[in-house]
Amino acid sequence: MADFQPDLVADALRTLGAGCDRMREANRRWQAMARSGRAPGALARYRSVLGAPESTAALRIGGLRAEAHRWPVPLWPGLRFEVLTAPGGAVWKEELVRAPGHPAPVPRTLDDLTPWSCTVAELARAFPPARPMEGSAPTRSRLAFTAPTASGEPRDVIAEFTWGLVQRVIP
Numbered sequence: 001m002a003d004f005q006p007d008l009v010a011d012a013l014r015t016l017g018a019g020c021d022r023m024r025e026a027n028r029r030w031q032a033m034a035r036s037g038r039a040p041g042a043l044a045r046y047r048s049v050l051g052a053p054e055s056t057a058a059l060r061i062g063g064l065r066a067e068a069h070r071w072p073v074p075l076w077p078g079l080r081f082e083v084l085t086a087p088g089g090a091v092w093k094e095e096l097v098r099a100p101g102h103p104a105p106v107p108r109t110l111d112d113l114t115p116w117s118c119t120v121a122e123l124a125r126a127f128p129p130a131r132p133m134e135g136s137a138p139t140r141s142r143l144a145f146t147a148p149t150a151s152g153e154p155r156d157v158i159a160e161f162t163w164g165l166v167q168r169v170i171p
Helices: 006-016 020-035 042-050 120-126
Strands: 055-061 064-072 079-085 091-098 131-134 140-148 154-162 165-170
Touching (some): 006 020, 042 064, 042 079, 042 091
Antiparallel strands (some): 055 064, 064 079, 079 091, 131 140
């Protein structure tokens, strides 16, 4: 997220009582564990760092079965970090999602799409038919869609997300 929103990340670190050095060290340890030849499987890695999930639920996505494992996120009480796994534990997707019982924002115009304001699913619901696109890294995704400007003029844009949270909207 720091690639897109360095000022917001700096504010978040202050809110959490951490500095850039602590963030870099946490990332270094995570990368070392993820690349280690004796690292646990992906879901086990998340459990070892985040603890037991707050909730686990069975899902059906079309004809596929999956499990959603969700952890609270201290910085964003209204969000959860969700890891979707296939039967057998293979990780399909990791992203931030709206926590149950927390109202989702309902963006109406492009001006409503500020950094960190909504998730992939929330934006896709607000401006159908949004078209998923490949992101520039494994933790990134993009959606192409048309939305009105504040004056009501429709505009084709692409929203970029990191860990499922909107970072920026580009023409």
